Amino acid sequence: MADTSRPNLPRASTAVAEPTTHDPDARGHFGIFGGRYIPEALMAVIEEVTAAYEKARTDQAFLDKLDDLQTHYTGRPSPLYEAIRLSEHAGGARIFLKREDLNHTGSHKINNVLGQALLARQMGKTRVIAETGAGQHGVATAVACARFGLDCVVYMGEEDIRRQKLNVFNMRTMGAEVRPVTTGSRTLRDAINEAMRDWMASVETTHYILGSVVGPHPFPQIVRDFQSVIGKEARQQCLEETGRLPDEVIACVGGGSNAAGMFYPFVEDDSVQLTGVEAGGRGPQPGQHASPLSYGRKGVLHGSFSYVMQDDDGQTCDVHSISAGLDYPGVGPEHAYWKDTGRVNYVAAEDDEALAAFKKLATLEGILPALESSHAIAHTIKAAKQRGPDDIIVVCLSGRGDKDVTEVARLLGQEL
Amino acid sequence: MPSSRISDVFTKLKSENRLAFMPFITSGDPDIAATGELITELGKQGCDLIEIGFPYSDPIADGPTIQASYTRALDKGLHVNDIFNTVAALPTEELPPLVAMVAFAIIYRIGPEEFLTKLKSAGFSGMIVPDLPGDEAASFFELSQKHGLDLVQLVSPTTKPERVERILAAASGFVYCISVAGITGVREDLPPELKDQLRWLREKTDLPLAVGFGIGKPEQIDMLRDVADGVIVGSAIVRQLEPLAKAPDQKKAIIDQIGNYAADMLAATKS
Numbered sequence: 042m043a044d045t046s047r048p049n050l051p052r053a054s055t056a057v058a059e060p061t062t063h064d065p066d067a068r069g070h071f072g073i074f075g076g077r078y079i080p081e082a083l084m085a086v087i088e089e090v091t092a093a094y095e096k097a098r099t100d101q102a103f104l105d106k107l108d109d110l111q112t113h114y115t116g117r118p119s120p121l122y123e124a125i126r127l128s129e130h131a132g133g134a135r136i137f138l139k140r141e142d143l144n145h146t147g148s149h150k151i152n153n154v155l156g157q158a159l160l161a162r163q164m165g166k167t168r169v170i171a172e173t174g175a176g177q178h179g180v181a182t183a184v185a186c187a188r189f190g191l192d193c194v195v196y197m198g199e200e201d202i203r204r205q206k207l208n209v210f211n212m213r214t215m216g217a218e219v220r221p222v223t224t225g226s227r228t229l230r231d232a233i234n235e236a237m238r239d240w241m242a243s244v245e246t247t248h249y250i251l252g253s254v255v256g257p258h259p260f261p262q263i264v265r266d267f268q269s270v271i272g273k274e275a276r277q278q279c280l281e282e283t284g285r286l287p288d289e290v291i292a293c294v295g296g297g298s299n300a301a302g303m304f305y306p307f308v309e310d311d312s313v314q315l316t317g318v319e320a321g322g323r324g325p326q327p328g329q330h331a332s333p334l335s336y337g338r339k340g341v342l343h344g345s346f347s348y349v350m351q352d353d354d355g356q357t358c359d360v361h362s363i364s365a366g367l368d369y370p371g372v373g374p375e376h377a378y379w380k381d382t383g384r385v386n387y388v389a390a391e392d393d394e395a396l397a398a399f400k401k402l403a404t405l406e407g408i409l410p411a412l413e414s415s416h417a418i419a420h421t422i423k424a425a426k427q428r429g430p431d432d433i434i435v436v437c438l439s440g441r442g443d444k445d446v447t448e449v450a451r452l453l454g455q456e457l
Numbered sequence: 458m459p460s461s462r463i464s465d466v467f468t469k470l471k472s473e474n475r476l477a478f479m480p481f482i483t484s485g486d487p488d489i490a491a492t493g494e495l496i497t498e499l500g501k502q503g504c505d506l507i508e509i510g511f512p513y514s515d516p517i518a519d520g521p522t523i524q525a526s527y528t529r530a531l532d533k534g535l536h537v538n539d540i541f542n543t544v545a546a547l548p549t550e551e552l553p554p555l556v557a558m559v560a561f562a563i564i565y566r567i568g569p570e571e572f573l574t575k576l577k578s579a580g581f582s583g584m585i586v587p588d589l590p591g592d593e594a595a596s597f598f599e600l601s602q603k604h605g606l607d608l609v610q611l612v613s614p615t616t617k618p619e620r621v622e623r624i625l626a627a628a629s630g631f632v633y634c635i636s637v638a639g640i641t642g643v644r645e646d647l648p649p650e651l652k653d654q655l656r657w658l659r660e661k662t663d664l665p666l667a668v669g670f671g672i673g674k675p676e677q678i679d680m681l682r683d684v685a686d687g688v689i690v691g692s693a694i695v696r697q698l699e700p701l702a703k704a705p706d707q708k709k710a711i712i713d714q715i716g717n718y719a720a721d722m723l724a725a726t727k728s
């Protein structure tokens with residue numbers, strides 16, 4: 042049963058079902074980026090996932106199930122909302138928010154998770170593993186596993202468990218096991234390492250639901266396709282509500298999944314400027330930010346070739362961001378490709394700017410954004426100022442901020 | 458099969474009807490000077506090849522023992538050049554062939570051409586690049602050949618027969634056969650399917666077959682005698698280095714202990 046209330050809006054499955062000229066080559070390259078730099082022990086399962094995904098794309102029953110879940114479980118489509126007071130405050134372009142924060146589980150992560158959980162079932166897997174930083178992807182995975190009756194283990198860095206207590210509680214309540222990761226930097230990147238190690242020894246029973254457009258092929262493509270419902274809907278909603286396409290589309294970039302899902306349907310609209318906002322942290326000095334596209338260089342991390350924060354020996358650098366979900370030294374290979382081809386412009390918003398944007402959206406619109414999304418809002422306010430009142434900016438509000446209030450209160454020196 | 462120092466070792470062992478014993482050590486754990494001493498000790502014991510791990514921040518194929526060892530080395534500020542300098546100072550022609558275990562992330566950052574030049578001039582004979590599977594390796598394999606270095610490829614129990622040919626096309630030196638699906642680390646048993654896979658691989662290639670992951674005991678060598686040409690032992694050695702982080706004065710004793718362990722394993726390769 043698909044959505045009947047808004048028959049004019051594209052369904053989640055359309056972005057999955059249509060192969061395009063922007064798909065990577067057979068081994069997952071976007072230009073020189075992407076690929077599969079993984080241990081041989083993972084190759085067989087990676088090929089299994091690739092084949093299962095290609096089959097699912099033409100399987101109407103799979104696509105219908107996805108649409109049904111996205112409509113009745115996630116609550117799609119998500120609204121495109123004109124933030125009038127925020128626009129007035131910025132004093133330039135009209136700002137529209139794509140409200141992924143209103144999805145079930147409170148972020149865009151559910152779009153990818155539902156697709157991959159269906160894929161896991163299709164492959165006959167009974168166990169799912171995931172990594173999580175902010176905990177949003179972990180929560181979405183725990184939710185989907187509860188919904189489908191799959192065993193669920195979520196790897197999460199010790200440092201992130203401290204920062205995101207609410208989400209840890211929620212995952213456990215949903216029946217997932219949250220395994221603290223105590224190796225390396227104890228954040229998202231180490232959680233990915235641990236999940237990969239688990240997967241190597243459990244491939245028979247287990248699917249790894251990677252949470253962003255990173256990792257070896259086919260993950261960057263699968264996650265982009267499942268997330269592209271964001272941009273597909275937003276594009277159509279903008280046409281309906283304003284009679285034209287936006288002038289600029291903005292999204293925050295951690296691994297890059299909400300941004301890829303938002304940008305992808307606009308890639309061929311030459312008139313639409315696309316801007317990705319990375320975590321600028323405390324400034325451009327090494328170790329103070331998490332902005333590989335702005336300050337990093339080309340290299341290999343977690344199975345793909347992209348931009349990454351590395352030292353001269355190829356060792357991954359520690360990174361910093363106020364938001365756990367952006368605290369990652371790498372980025373999806375398609376973003377690297379978009380950067381080098383000039384299709385997307387990448388900028389950084391610093392911790393303070395994100396925190397200020399968090400407060401602005403709360404007081405001006407009554408919306409508490411996730412700290413990740415606050416980076417996109419921060420840049421949107423700047424970008425809107427540079428434009429006239431006839432211009433339109435659409436920004437992806439990737440998640441809601443409830444999970445961050447303890448951390449924000451701490452940073453503001455307040456007690457909860 | 459073009460001849461190299463590595464292939465010469467296996468040819469000689471065949472005539473002696475003996476398996477190769479290849480210990481793995483992490484460079485820089487507990488410090489880079491100890492790595493030089495360990496290589497010397499392992500050479501003195503008569504090890505057939507020595508694998509030298511280049512510590513990497515995100516070693517996804519490695520289990521907790523080797524990862525912790527890599528972390529200890531990196532925390533002490535080890536750089537890739539320290540490894541090259543230390544090995545270059547050893548009389549490598551008199552030592553067993555040295556094989557680097559090194560992530561492609563490191564090779565790419567330094568630059569493949571420059572990395573191979575330095576590896577060769579330091580005295581290494583080849584390398585294993587665990588995150589560069591056959592599919593991505595074609596051009597790097599050619600480059601390695603040009604530098605006179607062997608590129609060892611891995612085959613896992615989950616590797617499909619149709620992939621093996623592509624992998625072997627970019628392989629030289631020997632084939633690293635992973636004994637179990639999963640990560641490095643010592644295990645009690647070896648899976649029975651392993652023998653079938655080794656017999657099958659034997660039909661497909663003239664390259665020597667070396668088995669690694671989960672090997673640590675002399676009895677396991679006996680099990681593999683008819684089907685493999687060598688064994689690789691990593692975690693069982695690296696875990697002996699662990700106490701040195703807290704008791705650096707034990708360095709000499711631990712190096713001797715690892716030497717004795719190597720001698721026991723070598724004895725098992727003979728019988």
Ligand SMILES: Cc1ncc(COP(=O)(O)O)c(C=O)c1O
Pocket residue numbers: 148149174175176177178252253254293294295296297298299300365366367411413414439440441
């Ligand atoms: C609300 C929200 N937005 C953005 C991100 C960053 O991920 P990505 O760049 O893959 O969208 C996260 C990650 O946890 C998140 O929770």
